[in-house]
Amino acid sequence: MGDLLVGIDRSGGAVGAQITAGLRDAVRTGRLAPGDRLPSSRTLAADLGVSRGMVVEAYEQLVAEGYLTSKHGSGTRVADIPERRAPGGPEEPRDANDISALPYDLKPGTSDMSAFPRAAWLAATRHALATVPHSRLSYGDPGGVPELRTALAAYLGRVRAAIASPDRIVVMGGVAQGIALLVQALQARGHTSIAVEDPSSAMQRDLLRSNGLPVVGAPVDCDGIDVAALARTGARAVLVTPAHQYPTGVVLSPERRAQLTAWARDVDGLIIEDDYDAEFRYDRDPVGCLQGLDPDRVAHLGSTSKALAPGMRLGWAVVPCAWLDQVRDLKRFADLGSAVINQFAFVSMLESGGYDRHLRAMRLRYRSRRDVVTDAFAEYLPEVEVNGIRAGLHLYVELPYGCREEEVVKAAAERGVRVEPVAPMREPGFEAPPALVLGYASLSEDRIRVAVRLLAEACRSVM
Numbered sequence: 001m002g003d004l005l006v007g008i009d010r011s012g013g014a015v016g017a018q019i020t021a022g023l024r025d026a027v028r029t030g031r032l033a034p035g036d037r038l039p040s041s042r043t044l045a046a047d048l049g050v051s052r053g054m055v056v057e058a059y060e061q062l063v064a065e066g067y068l069t070s071k072h073g074s075g076t077r078v079a080d081i082p083e084r085r086a087p088g089g090p091e092e093p094r095d096a097n098d099i100s101a102l103p104y105d106l107k108p109g110t111s112d113m114s115a116f117p118r119a120a121w122l123a124a125t126r127h128a129l130a131t132v133p134h135s136r137l138s139y140g141d142p143g144g145v146p147e148l149r150t151a152l153a154a155y156l157g158r159v160r161a162a163i164a165s166p167d168r169i170v171v172m173g174g175v176a177q178g179i180a181l182l183v184q185a186l187q188a189r190g191h192t193s194i195a196v197e198d199p200s201s202a203m204q205r206d207l208l209r210s211n212g213l214p215v216v217g218a219p220v221d222c223d224g225i226d227v228a229a230l231a232r233t234g235a236r237a238v239l240v241t242p243a244h245q246y247p248t249g250v251v252l253s254p255e256r257r258a259q260l261t262a263w264a265r266d267v268d269g270l271i272i273e274d275d276y277d278a279e280f281r282y283d284r285d286p287v288g289c290l291q292g293l294d295p296d297r298v299a300h301l302g303s304t305s306k307a308l309a310p311g312m313r314l315g316w317a318v319v320p321c322a323w324l325d326q327v328r329d330l331k332r333f334a335d336l337g338s339a340v341i342n343q344f345a346f347v348s349m350l351e352s353g354g355y356d357r358h359l360r361a362m363r364l365r366y367r368s369r370r371d372v373v374t375d376a377f378a379e380y381l382p383e384v385e386v387n388g389i390r391a392g393l394h395l396y397v398e399l400p401y402g403c404r405e406e407e408v409v410k411a412a413a414e415r416g417v418r419v420e421p422v423a424p425m426r427e428p429g430f431e432a433p434p435a436l437v438l439g440y441a442s443l444s445e446d447r448i449r450v451a452v453r454l455l456a457e458a459c460r461s462v463m
């Protein structure tokens with residue numbers, strides 16, 4: 001019974017945590033029904049080849065959480081939980097006035113949070129707490145704990161072809177903090193504007209502006225940012241998304257990569273590379289990061305927001321040497337460094353292979369959702385052009401000419417579907433066909449099909 005209920009991965013972090021998580025999962029998913037009697041701790045420990053104390057501790061934890069009951073004489077049983085909760089997490093609260101409560105939420109910019117690797121993160125955190133000496137819980141290096149910078153340098157070199165020695169890495173509270181601190185560094189060096197791709201993330205442009213730097217747009221075509229237009233803006237710094245342009249999904253072409261780094265050298269400038277969803281490639285070769293081409297001109301930013309969850313607030317910057325001291329100082333002044341226990345837990349996940357395993361599983365899941373969403377468009381709305389499908393967690397859907405974005409968004413919301421218009425992602429004055437951005441990461445395949453059918457109805461109602 002034990003082996004069927006609880007699998008143990010001896011290379012996957014603390015075994016006790018795995019037993020607890022495995023049993024909890026068995027109750028949540030119904031493999032263990034209310035009233036079922038669990039094997040004695042001695043029997044389960046023998047089945048799993050672990051100490052009895054470990055099983056006793058797991059049972060006690062789950063009794064404390066309300067999943068199990070323990071009565072003298074009748075052993076340990078599954079508690080009678082009135083409403084079974086979804087696997088992987090507690091029930092979601094619902095707020096009828098919240099637009100994100102629309103039943104078919106295709107808002108881009110998030111991961112499938114129901115797939116957060118709770119057991120692996122718990123095991124990694126337990127491992128960190130069991131092994132990190134007291135002294136390491138103090139304020140650490142503001143650039144991040146050395147163990148994480150070493151693990152990240154290896155990971156980014158292997159997966160993104162980055163040129164990333166540990167001393168060039170600064171651990172950040174997400175890409176957003178990397179952008180904010182680099183903007184401060186630019187201002188301190190006399191920059192008076194920064195260029196962005198047009199269209200680009202509205203959140204990012206707000207972030208740049210709120211840090212006091214005027215933003216100028218440079219258009220994106222099918223090869224990525226137009227470098228000649230960028231040069232005409234007069235800016236000497238630019239924020240780009242080369243691996244999968246946000247929101248169009250275009251990859252920056254090799255010619256444009258060369259032009260962009262040449263531009264940065266010519267103007268003695270800085271390229272900020274936002275590698276926000278680079279882990280997710282489906283049917284094209286991974287594109288190495290821009291930083292690997294010119295590590296002295298490109299500051300590379302990434303995070304765990306898409307791979308794990310946005311709320312992790314854990315990311316990194318690989319900073320050109322000439323900017324390093326300044327960025328490390330700015331990070332120190334911002335918050336004295338990121339939370340160390342999370343950093344050590346992430347080291348454990350990277351080193352155990354748990355992060356790679358999770359990414360492999362998520363790639364499969366997102367790829368099949370991507371297939372479902374593109375098939376659904378072909379079936380229900382064949383007249384629209386769907387772009388950016390070979391990577392990432394969102395699509396860029398060009399609407400038929402004459403369709404008004406805001407009318408489609410409204411008609412979709414009336415049918416319970418939330419989508420984002422592209423207009424707020426453009427600088428005023430940039431003309432382009434109407435389009436929507438759709439995130440498909442967090443809906444099940446069945447719900448994606450229904451959402452696209454309803455969106456098709458919405459489009460037809462306003463065409």
Ligand SMILES: Cc1ncc(COP(=O)(O)O)c(C=O)c1O
Pocket residue numbers: 108109110173174175176177201204241246274276302303304305310315
């Ligand atoms: C293009 C882009 N870059 C960066 C971010 C924010 O990243 P982080 O959560 O790492 O701060 C987002 C968030 O959705 C995004 O869409």
